[in-house]
Amino acid sequence: MLEVKSVSKSLGDRTILDEVSFSADAGRITGLVGARGAGKTTALRIVLGLMDADDGSVELDGEELEGGDRQNFGYLPEERGLYPSMPVGEQLVYFARLHGMSLGAAEKNAITLLERFDISDRAYSLLEQLTASEAQRVQIAAALAHDPDVVVLDEPFRDLDDEGIQLVFKFLADHAASGVPILIASDRWDQVEKFADDVVVLSRGKVHDSGSTDALRNRDGQQFELELSSDTGWIHDIEGIEVLEQAERRAIFSTNEKTKAQDVLRRAVETGDVRKFSSVSPALAEVFREVV
Numbered sequence: 001m002l003e004v005k006s007v008s009k010s011l012g013d014r015t016i017l018d019e020v021s022f023s024a025d026a027g028r029i030t031g032l033v034g035a036r037g038a039g040k041t042t043a044l045r046i047v048l049g050l051m052d053a054d055d056g057s058v059e060l061d062g063e064e065l066e067g068g069d070r071q072n073f074g075y076l077p078e079e080r081g082l083y084p085s086m087p088v089g090e091q092l093v094y095f096a097r098l099h100g101m102s103l104g105a106a107e108k109n110a111i112t113l114l115e116r117f118d119i120s121d122r123a124y125s126l127l128e129q130l131t132a133s134e135a136q137r138v139q140i141a142a143a144l145a146h147d148p149d150v151v152v153l154d155e156p157f158r159d160l161d162d163e164g165i166q167l168v169f170k171f172l173a174d175h176a177a178s179g180v181p182i183l184i185a186s187d188r189w190d191q192v193e194k195f196a197d198d199v200v201v202l203s204r205g206k207v208h209d210s211g212s213t214d215a216l217r218n219r220d221g222q223q224f225e226l227e228l229s230s231d232t233g234w235i236h237d238i239e240g241i242e243v244l245e246q247a248e249r250r251a252i253f254s255t256n257e258k259t260k261a262q263d264v265l266r267r268a269v270e271t272g273d274v275r276k277f278s279s280v281s282p283a284l285a286e287v288f289r290e291v292v
């Protein structure tokens with residue numbers, strides 16, 4: 001488990017991170033989300049040891065990390081940094097070798113990554129000849145080229161098309177399953193909620209909330225959708241629920257109490273034909289609209 005413990009950082013007279021604590025569990029993808037300028041990149045740089053914290057520590061499996069301990073971390077930096085005029089396959093092997101991998105293992109891993117990201121036919125192309133989505137797949141592959149024990153990706157969704165996102169995150173889920181913590185920072189709440197198991201919400205340098213993606217989506221109670229063959233206006237009279245939307249035969253409400261949802265269903269059955277009654281998860285960006 002990767003743990004950020006009470007990390008603070010000021011630059012000039014500005015507090016960028018204020019006692020930030022969160023963890024990224026082995027075997028899971030953790031999304032660090034927040035608006036632009038929330039402090040995500042700064043937090044990642046401190047995790048990577050590229051910047052020192054003023055206070056606090058970063059630990060891996062209970063041991064405080066020193067600079068060299070990150071040799072087997074994989075990092076996709078915000079400012080992408082590959083060689084524009086070196087063939088793609090060669091770069092992946094080169095980066096894996098830099099991390100101490102044998103030539104054979106580096107070549108094998110490069111071939112696997114190119115296949116998994118569906119860019120095998122680009123192995124001999126130069127980065128500058130690729131589309132934006134292909135180039136981004138290569139950038140992410142470079143972060144994974146040495147089979148890292150910890151993966152940290154800054155804005156991995158940037159420039160990826162839908163197919164690229166699916167391929168990359170299928171690979172990341174498999175890589176996480178081998179016992180690796182994967183931490184991604186992004187302002188794409190819609191994508192993070194699809195692919196992250198856990199989410200840390202950062203706002204103005206502080207952790208606003210954290211937990212499993214499902215728990216955070218249901219933070220304000222579970223939402224239900226109701227559709228009848230008749231008008232649902234009566235739902236406003238039911239106590240202990242919050243009506244989020246109501247128009248003619250349809251209504252969406254939220255409640256923290258399961259029995260209240262059952263009250264609504266009972267009343268709905270008495271009132272008319274129930275066409276639909278199901279629980280729905282709100283979008284994460286909707287739950288945290290105050291900090292998006």
Ligand SMILES: Nc1ncnc2c1ncn2[C@@H]1O[C@H](COP(=O)(O)OP(=O)(O)OP(=O)(O)O)[C@@H](O)[C@H]1O
Nearest residue numbers: 011012016034035036037038039040041042043187
């Ligand atoms: N070297 C620096 N000196 C002063 N302020 C900085 C420096 N680097 C970053 N900041 C400020 O720190 C805040 C957090 O920046 P950071 O890049 O960590 O945020 P972020 O959440 O990753 O956002 P973004 O998506 O815009 O990169 C921003 O307000 C930024 O302007």
